Amino acid sequence: MKLRTLCETHWTSRADALLTFLRAFPVVVRALEHLQENGDVKAGQHLHTILKWDFIIGLVVCEHILQSTVFLSTFLQNVSCDLMEAARESEVVINTLTNERNDPEVWNALFEKASDVAGHFDVIPSKPRTAGLQRHRHNVPAESPTEYWKRSLYIPFMDHMTLEITDRLLGGTVQDRFLAQYLVASSIHRITLDIKGRLFDAFAQYLTPHDQHVFNAEMRSWETKWNGADVSIIKPTTLQDTLKECNWDLYPRISTMIRVLLTMPVSTSIAERSFSSLRRIKTYLRSTMGQGRLSDLSLLYIHRDQQIDINSAIEQFATDKKEVPVLDIECIQ
Known part of the structure; x- marks a missing residue:
């Protein structure tokens, strides 16, 4: 497989780059050895770096952990990405990482895999010397290399990935705001008292007045409207269509919650696509374009x-x- 450039922002690209590098590791080593024999000084430096145990164990561990997030990252980059589905899939990834973190067999398999890769090049598993005071690297107390790298690399990286996914997609009241998708007319029959309470707590700062009794009364009217609707009436299935059917004068709080949820981006993929379209809009022939005209043309192009x-x-x-x-x-x- 062809080696890929390591992207600093996308987890999917990082996982693909590490996967191809790990699979082509013997080829990379032979190529660097060939270049070194022909007098390439930098190739010798790179070869010396990758034929170290700390590099090999880091490569194997990082590739394995990032592979667990590939499908979630790909899903988040879809144009039609569903917030609730993204939240549920995030919980699946977090549970997977947590189970692997607590399963010693997973770490033993990774360490054995790294040992096999290193064994082909006579690299022996090792650990840094444990010092009394060390500020420039992890000074984790451990009696063996497998124990050291588990404590200093594997567990911290697992915890970091879990914390990042939680903060970005499930942190604070973000997850509860996702429950506003139950306000969609076709899903209103699935709403419960617990969901109503969590909805009010998540959107309380946007609701006026901050009275849960008023909110509950409005919710009862909204449920009655769609649960008792005629069978021939087609119920909206998306937030956009539901907002069109939600009269602001009759349901101001429900309309507010739907509007807030619609403005919450699940990822930055839409913004990145918008940035890439600017080079087609503001060309050399339009170098004097003002901010207002640029914004209007961008909206017309992005939502064409x-x-x-x-x-x-x-x-x-x-x-x-x-x-x-x-x-x-x-x-x-």
Whole structure:
């Protein structure tokens, strides 16, 4: 497999880069040896670095742990990413990492795998010397290399990954805000008293007044509206469609919760796609473009799949510009 560039931001790219490097490790070593024999000084330095036990054990452990997050990272980069599904999958990944952390057989298998890779190049498993005072590296007390690297590398990295996933997707009241997806008309029958209480606590700062009795009364009306709806009525299945059917005057709190959830990004993939489209919008021929025009063109380009009624746009423009008389649409066309 071809070696891949290590991306500093995407966990998926990191996992792929480490996987290809681990599988092609013998080829990399032979290539560096060949370059060193031909007088390449840097190749000799790289060869000396990768043929160390601390590098090999770090490569095997990091590749294994990051592989557990590949499917979650890929799912988070989808355009149509579901918040609730992302939260549930995050819990699955966290439970997987926790179980592996507490299972000694997993670590023993990783250590044995690293020993096999190192054995082909006569690299012996080792650990740094335990000193009384050491500030520049981990000075973990351990009697054997396997115990040392488990305490200094494997367990800390596992805990770091678990904490990062929890803080980014499940931390604080973020997970409870995801429960607002139960307000979708097609899912309102699954809501419970516990979910209602967690919803109010998560969105209390956005609700006026902060009265749970008023919120519960509005929720009962919302449930009655959709649970008792005629069978012939098609219930909205997405947050966007539900928001269109949610009258602000009748259901202000439910509308607020849906709006807040719609503005919560589950990942940065949408923003990154938007950044990549700027080079197509602001070209050398548009170097003097202002911020307002750039924002408007960006919205038109990014959401180009949305259908726009030209007649309504012209009428709205004419209404906003009161000093401009209403335009004749037929003449313009």
